[in-house]
Amino acid sequence: MIIGLTGGIATGKSTVAEMLKEFGLPVVDADFIAKEVMQPEGAAFDEVISEFGSDIVQEDGTINRALLGQRIFSNEEERLKLNAIVHPKVRKEMRRAAVSYTAEGHAHVVLDIPLLYESNLFHMVDRVLLIYVSPAVQLQRLIKRDQSGEEQARARIAAQIPIDEKESRADGVISNDGTKAETRQELEQLLSQWNILKKP
Numbered sequence: 001m002i003i004g005l006t007g008g009i010a011t012g013k014s015t016v017a018e019m020l021k022e023f024g025l026p027v028v029d030a031d032f033i034a035k036e037v038m039q040p041e042g043a044a045f046d047e048v049i050s051e052f053g054s055d056i057v058q059e060d061g062t063i064n065r066a067l068l069g070q071r072i073f074s075n076e077e078e079r080l081k082l083n084a085i086v087h088p089k090v091r092k093e094m095r096r097a098a099v100s101y102t103a104e105g106h107a108h109v110v111l112d113i114p115l116l117y118e119s120n121l122f123h124m125v126d127r128v129l130l131i132y133v134s135p136a137v138q139l140q141r142l143i144k145r146d147q148s149g150e151e152q153a154r155a156r157i158a159a160q161i162p163i164d165e166k167e168s169r170a171d172g173v174i175s176n177d178g179t180k181a182e183t184r185q186e187l188e189q190l191l192s193q194w195n196i197l198k199k200p
């Protein structure tokens with residue numbers, strides 16, 4: 001089974017991904033792959049520079065992510081251009097990684113895809129696992145984690161479908177408003193229901 005792990009920015013996907021790894025499931029991380037393809041030797045680097053200009057390259061030759069983030073989260077047209085360059089390469093690599101885990105004998109593979117809904121990637125997964133927090137908690141956690149201002153955090157949240165609109169299309173929803181221990185318990189229950197964790 002291919003499980004699509006998703007949510008909204010800072011709702012707790014990476015936190016849950018770590019728990020899933022502890023349960024022995026392989027996790028393919030779209031954010032990680034997106035970072036890799038944008039490295040100087042990566043498949044998207046040249047195209048990103050020709051689209052966004054050499055201003056976004058730092059002295060060490062890598063892309064200035066903070067600057068690129070400022071640009072794309074304040075300008076939808078630029079965001080869509082970046083998505084069009086990066087996303088096909090990320091999807092290709094994710095499929096390759098999933099096939100490879102399956103060939104190694106894993107019955108279940110998790111694809112951590114932040115933009116599963118926005119990019120309509122339901123066809124890539126068998127089940128959607130949504131990590132939910134209420135919008136107020138989402139904003140607070142994002143500001144705290146990124147040490148960003150409220151305006152910047154709101155701009156990032158606004159670049160995605162609101163978390164409250166994602167619940168209805170999910171096969172499983174885990175609320176991460178409480179403690180991490182509570183989230184882990186909910187996760188364990190859901191994975192047992194889905195026959196992914198065998199009950200002792």
Ligand SMILES: CC(C)(COP(=O)(O)OP(=O)(O)OC[C@H]1O[C@@H](n2cnc3c(N)ncnc32)[C@H](O)[C@@H]1O)[C@@H](O)C(=O)NCCC(=O)NCCS
Nearest residue numbers: 008009030031034065068069072083086090114115159160
């Ligand atoms: C603009 C970039 C360089 C900013 O880097 P930064 O280190 O600040 O953020 P990071 O990559 O850790 O992303 C954090 C979160 O932001 C959200 N996010 C990132 N890119 C996008 C986007 N294009 N649209 C909406 N939300 C996004 C996701 O929830 C993601 O988990 C980076 O986000 C990026 O390359 N984005 C384009 C690729 C992309 O869409 N990645 C997300 C899934 S593949």
Ligand SMILES: Nc1ncnc2c1ncn2[C@@H]1O[C@H](COP(=O)(O)OP(=O)(O)OP(=O)(O)O)[C@@H](O)[C@H]1O
Nearest residue numbers: 008009010011012013014015141145176178179180
């Ligand atoms: N239950 C929780 N209680 C308190 N803090 C939490 C909880 N779950 C996650 N966090 C914190 O909230 C922040 C966001 O969580 P995390 O990075 O897992 O989200 P994410 O969905 O992977 O984010 P992104 O979309 O940016 O990749 C982190 O600082 C994390 O430590």
